Structures are given as C-alpha cells and as structure tokens.
Amino acid sequence: IYMYIENNEWVNCNFSARVATQRYIHANAEAQINRPIIFQISEMLNPARGEPFRVTGQMEHRALVERVNQDFARVRAEKTNFIIEYPVFISKSKGAPSIS
Numbered sequence: 001i002y003m004y005i006e007n008n009e010w011v012n013c014n015f016s017a018r019v020a021t022q023r024y025i026h027a028n029a030e031a032q033i034n035r036p037i038i039f040q041i042s043e044m045l046n047p048a049r050g051e052p053f054r055v056t057g058q059m060e061h062r063a064l065v066e067r068v069n070q071d072f073a074r075v076r077a078e079k080t081n082f083i084i085e086y087p088v089f090i091s092k093s094k095g096a097p098s099i100s
Contacts, residue, residue: 001025002064003075005039010057010084013039021063031063044086053086 001021005013019033044053059082063075 003033004062006060006062010042055084057082057084
C-alpha cells in the first residue's frame with residue numbers, strides 16, 4: 001500500500017516520493033507511515049502586481065493498493081487546505097556600476 005498526495009494545480013508529488021506501508025490493513029484498522037510524504041508547490045511564474053499573491057491549495061490524500069490499482073475511499077475523502085503566498089516585493093534598485 002502506497003501513501004501519497006494526488007497531483008493537482010498547486011501540488012506535485014513525484015512517484016518516487018510515495019511512501020510504502022504494510023502489505024495489508026485489516027478493516028477499521030489504522031496504519032502509520034515511517035517517513036513524511038514529500039511534495040512540491042507549483043511555482044508562481046508571473047509576478048503579482050499590487051497585493052502579494054495568495055491562494056488556497058489543497059492536499060488530496062491517497063492510499064493505493066498498487067497490485068489491483070485501487071485506493072481507499074476514506075483516505076480519498078481526506079483533503080487538507082493550506083495557504084500559498086508569494087509575499088516578496090520586487091522594486092527597482094541601482095547597484096554598483098562595476099565589481100572589482
């Protein structure tokens with residue numbers, strides 16, 4: 001069983017970042033992973049004008065039984081919202097005319 005975060009507009013979880021857990025889980029049982037699931041947030045390609053960029057992203061959780069390509073509906077129903085902000089302001093600045 002592999003645990004991972006589903007890719008979407010704001011989240012990218014590489015296949016290699018999937019975390020394997022035990023081979024089976026009994027009904028109504030719980031399973032824990034032994035390392036965190038690593039994912040990346042999509043880059044802001046165009047600078048925001050005016051207010052800093054702010055959007056709500058969503059982690060869509062998945063647990064996949066790979067040999068039958070089926071996931072767990074209760075895990076799929078779990079969604080975690082988070083805020084993505086790019087608060088960096090860029091303004092013109094003048095540096096030294098040369099480096100010595």
